[in-house]
Amino acid sequence: xxxxxxxxxxxxxxxxxxxxxxxxxxxxxxxxxxxxxxxxxxxxxxxxxxxxxxxxxxxxxxxxxxxxxxxxxxxxxxxxxxx
Amino acid sequence: xxxxxxxxxxxxxxxxxxxxxxxxxxxxxxxxxxxxxxxxxxxxxxxxxxxxxxxxxxxxxxxxxxxxxxxxxxxxxxxxxxxxxxxxxxxxxxxxxxxxxxxxxxxxxxxxxxxxxxxxxxxxxxxxxxxxxxxxxxxxxxxxxxxxxxxx
Numbered sequence: 001x002x003x004x005x006x007x008x009x010x011x012x013x014x015x016x017x018x019x020x021x022x023x024x025x026x027x028x029x030x031x032x033x034x035x036x037x038x039x040x041x042x043x044x045x046x047x048x049x050x051x052x053x054x055x056x057x058x059x060x061x062x063x064x065x066x067x068x069x070x071x072x073x074x075x076x077x078x079x080x081x082x083x
Numbered sequence: 084x085x086x087x088x089x090x091x092x093x094x095x096x097x098x099x100x101x102x103x104x105x106x107x108x109x110x111x112x113x114x115x116x117x118x119x120x121x122x123x124x125x126x127x128x129x130x131x132x133x134x135x136x137x138x139x140x141x142x143x144x145x146x147x148x149x150x151x152x153x154x155x156x157x158x159x160x161x162x163x164x165x166x167x168x169x170x171x172x173x174x175x176x177x178x179x180x181x182x183x184x185x186x187x188x189x190x191x192x193x194x195x196x197x198x199x200x201x202x203x204x205x206x207x208x209x210x211x212x213x214x215x216x217x218x219x220x221x222x223x224x225x226x227x228x229x230x231x232x233x234x235x
Contacts, residue, residue: 006136007206008217051219055204058139075136079219082164082203083117083176083196 030064121171
């Protein structure tokens with residue numbers, strides 16, 4: 001799986017996280033959030049922020065039970081600030 | 084629909100000039116250009132970094148533009164958004180709308196800009212003399228976005 005960290009999340013996340021094999025105990029989005037929070041304490045608060053969002057294969061996903069596959073691209077998006 | 088995300092500086096006048104094309108059904112073209120300022124909230128800005136998520140950013144801008152066009156009955160919409168390192172004085176965003184009538188053209192530009200402020204996958208980082216910081220949508224931006232939704 002591929003993890004993409006945008007904006008300030010990119011500055012917090014360790015580079016080795018971007019391309020990694022899906023851990024055996026990560027089957028859903030909620031598993032992945034828990035897995036990341038346990039290993040990257042700096043990211044834990046950021047990933048659970050009320051205005052942060054997650055995209056899987058470039059679609060916003062809000063269901064924590066959404067399955068995670070080996071070839072999925074999961075992006076962590078801080079609050080957006082365009083315009 | 085003309086959506087472009089570019090790392091190069093762009094000329095809003097040239098972009099707008101090509102937008103109307105040869106069409107004869109548009110009675111109004113309204114546009115907005117947002118520029119990088121050298122100061123925000125009393126802090127000096129020497130450079131703005133705009134980060135995007137290639138592919139997703141373009142897709143989401145197109146989705147918001149289609150939604151705006153559907154609601155406002157817009158004939159066509161154009162968005163050019165700068166990414167990468169931007170200097171004060173340079174254009175960041177251009178939004179233009181074609182409509183039969185001016186009221187709806189103005190409204191389409193306003194609504195789409197409100198969406199762009201809060202719903203577009205772009206992240207801004209301001210660098211000033213005291214360091215750099217990431218920018219997040221203000222309460223004001225969120226309130227405008229909520230109002231756009233109510234009026235839909």
